[in-house]
Amino acid sequence: MHITPHKPIQTSHPVLSLTTAQAPEHAILFSGVGDVVANLAQKIDTNRILELTVTDVGGMVLPRTAIEYNQRGSDMGRETLIREISGTLVNVFFAGWLGALGFMLFNSNAVHRMLRLNPLGVHTGAWINAKSLQAFGEQFEEALKAGKTPAQVREKWIDAILDSIVAQDAHVGHTSLHNALDKVTSAPLRQALHASVEGAIPQSGRLTPKAKKLLKHILTGQNSPWAGVVNVQEAIARFASEETGRLKATGLSGEALSHALESAVRSKRIEMSSAVVKAEAPVLEALEKAALQGGLSEKIHLLAGDRAVLSDKALKPFFQEVKAFLEQYMDRVLVDSQGKMTNRVLHAAEKGRMTALMNGSSMLPGLKKAVTGLIPYTYKVKRWVSAVAVFTTLVVGFSVAFFNNWLTKKKHGGLVFSPAEGGPPPEAQSTAGGASDASIINNALYSSRLVRHNVGFAPFMQRRAAL
Amino acid sequence: MNIGNTRPVMTKMLPKQTQFSGGLNQFVRTPQAGTFLKLFDYERLPHSAVNQIKLIYGLVIISRIRAALSRGSWNEAREHATRDIMGWTFWFYAMPAVQRMFVKALVGMPKEYREALLHHPDGAKPATGVIKKLGWHLKSLFNSEMPSALQIEARCEQALNLIDTQAKTQRWKQTAVDGAKKQVNEYFHKLKNYRNFASFTGLVGAIALLGFGVVLFNIYMTRKSMAASQKH
Incomplete structure (x- = not known):
């Protein structure tokens, strides 16, 4: 019996199969039943939503309904069943489902053609939490001040992010490593291992320089898994120039031409962005693997100075957010008209244009009002969708108890x-x-x-x- | 660890920017996400955010009490209040505390496992003062660092990687390397099981309390109250 790794490492560690054969005899926690319980608990524990569902369905709906039915009859049983099932569905899931539906509609080209909801073509399918978006945006500001060329700005941003990630379990994780190595019986090997811990997994919880280099390579390098993912910006630029020719040939000009072009480019952008999200698995996996080997663990904080701007983020979703920010926001702002990241030195006016494209805002109400900045526009969309989802859920949740009253009265x-x-x-x-x-x-x-x-x-x- | 903005909210005080403004005012501060989004934005779709669930469940409790009162039943209202407020608290706050309590209180857990599962943010327990000590214990129940099973797995893999690196660079005997891997693996396996049993205790506690205990208690209380009112 050995720890089931979350990635298959048996290939690189053939020795692990030896340890599976011999279970230690002394500890009760190693027994077969104990392992089953522990694994079950782990499945529930690592998934917050699953945890709520199991506690709710297994721990509330079933026993409560059974007890109420037995003790107080069918009316109470029915009321309890309706109340508890709606409690699980409405409290735990409904707002999430509505939100997903809202963002799906928002990203849909068909809906956009009817309602013109998304003039900037922000693709919210590449999900970034609002707090992360703000933290990333602030880092972008710093990077734009510090960097001379677009490529440099991008690099500085990546550096800043990688420098400020810390493992959430830095202290206990380090303790567990040393305690595990204490168990090694061969004394010289044990000492050598203890000595090598700090170099490979720093106690500060930060990434090792080697891991930072590797992660940076994945995020920027030509030979990284990232290179296999479509370059949205270049594809869009190419598409735009082709589409201009095609639309001009059909006889469009002036206002109508720019309108048609904008619409076509927006559709293309959403389409390409979803394609990229679908193809991102290998990049994310490479990022996660490099980070785990570089001293992080499954949960991280993002620091600014000595304070956490983001806390308790899961590692892989965090890198997904980083990747989404690079693709959907930063690259889009930094590239030239050909969709390429150049090494040309930026003028102040160009930097101003970039800032405006990222941050510039006119915070008018309503989704259709023009907003120049990508970040404020995303906030606006998020506010609308999540507010509608939460409010609708509240209305549904509120009506359940009164529905119960009505049903019992009717019966x-x-x-x-x-x-x-x-x-x-x-x-x-x-x-x-x-x-x-x-x-x-x-x-x-x-x-x-x-x-x-x-x-x-x-x-x-x-x-x-x-x- | 403090969570929040690291910079003051200045956006509103800055002059409004046009798209082509340059020079001194070229940098528009990154717009703030705002309180609503910071509290209620989704962490990952299509899952509801935990704060959303807190709000929705909290207001649904109020609606249940209101509906019970609307059909004139104080007993039912009291039942909803007891059961659901307890459920709300337990779901969101008490379960992690129960897990930590399990780790703190489990008799026979060796120190090497306990200290790898819990770390108090303030460090060692204060030597004097009953109230200080009590505060320290309370803080350790709610704020102490506790790794998840996945994090423990990640640490195990890191330890195995360390041994691999050693084996490659230093030419250790194969038996020593194999033994080391086995011993490290055993330690982490046991650590993870302790962690998972803590979770399991929290879960069983929640189900026993919320699924059975409170429900039976409510029935008992209502019957008692009905019986008392009948005597008058």
């Missing part, structure tokens, strides 16, 4: 009562099915606490004792 011919306090009043039960005068009067008396249904204290496990 009992307009009789208002709470099944938590027992069944409907017995005098009214005979008239259930049609709201008679008696039931209406009874109703009023019941809810004004004057008449009590005959429910006494009953032992717990006595099935439906109260009814």
Whole structure:
């Protein structure tokens, strides 16, 4: 029994298969059942949403419904089932699904042709969290001040990001490494290993210089996996020049030409961007592997000075965000009209144009209002979509309890009562099915606490004792 | 560790920029994401953000209490309040604390595992002062650094890589290298199991408390209250 690595490393570590054969005898935590429990717990623990679902369905919906049905009858059972299932769906999933749907519509070319929602062609399928976007944008500002050429600005930005990543578990991780190496029985090997820890996995939790170099190579280099991914900017520039010729040939000019061209380029941009997102897996994998070998672990912070601007980010999604920012924002701002990252020295006016394209804003309400900056426009879209999603979810969530009230009332011919306090009043039960005068009067008396249904204290496990 | 802006919000005070402005005003400050987005933006689609869930669940609790009151049942309202407020707190705050408590309190866990699972942000426990000590313990339940099972796996791989590098550069005996790998692997396996058992305890605790305990308690309380009101 050995630790199942999250990447298959058996090929490079043939020795691991030896250790699988011999389970140590002394520890209870090594037993078969223990491993099953531990692995199950790990699956639940590493996925926040799964954790909520398991706790909610397995721990709340099922036992609560069963108990309520047994103890207080079918009305309470039904109400509990509806309440708890809606609790899982609405509380945990609904806002996420609505958000995904919203951004899907926002990125859709068909919807754009009808509503013109996305004039800048921001592709939100390459997801960047708002806090990350702000942190990256601030780093871009610094890089633009420091760098002379576009390529240099890009490089400085990458340097700054790689310099400020720290492992979230720097202290405990380092402790566990040393404690594990203490277990090595061969004394000279143990000492040599202890001595080599700091060089390979710094206690500060930062990346080693070697790993930084490798990561930088992946993010910029010609021979890196990145090179296999489509260069969106070049493809767009080429497409734009071809499309201009084609549209001119059809006889368009002036306003109509620029309008048609803008629309075509936007569609192409969204299309290419989604293609890139689909092809990014090898780049992300290479980045993650390099980072893990360079001293990071599965969760990281991003520091600015000694404070964390981003905290507890998962490693791979973080690199996905870095990659999305480079492709969707920075490269788009830095490239020339041919879509190429040049080594030409930038003038102040050019830098101003780049800043405006990234940050410039006119924060008018409404999605269709013109915004020049990519970042403020993304914020605007995010605000709209997430606000609508959360608000809709709230409305749905709010209505569930009232729906339950209505359903119980309907089932009992307009009789208002709470099944938590027992069944409907017995005098009214005979008239259930049609709201008679008696039931209406009874109703009023019941809810004004004057008449009590005959429910006494009953032992717990006595099935439906109260009814 | 402090989380938040590292720079003051200056954007609004700067003059409005045009697309072709140059010279002194060329740098527009990066626009701030704003409180709403910082709190409620999605971390990863199509999953709801945890803060969204907190808000939605919190307001749904209020709607449940309101609906119970609308049909005149104080007992039901009290049931919702007890069960759901407890559920909300447990989901979002108590479960990590229970996991840490498990690691702190598990009898027989050797020091070498305990110290690799929990690290207090302030370091060692203060020597004097009951209140100081209590504060230290509370902080360790909620704020201490605790690796996830995935992080432990990553560390294991790093340790194995270290041994590989040593084996390549220093020409150690193959038996020593194999033994070292086996011993390191065993340590991390056990560490990960302790970590996962902590998670499991949190989960079982949550289900026992929220799925069974509170529900039965509510039924008991309502019956008691009904019985008491009948005597009058």
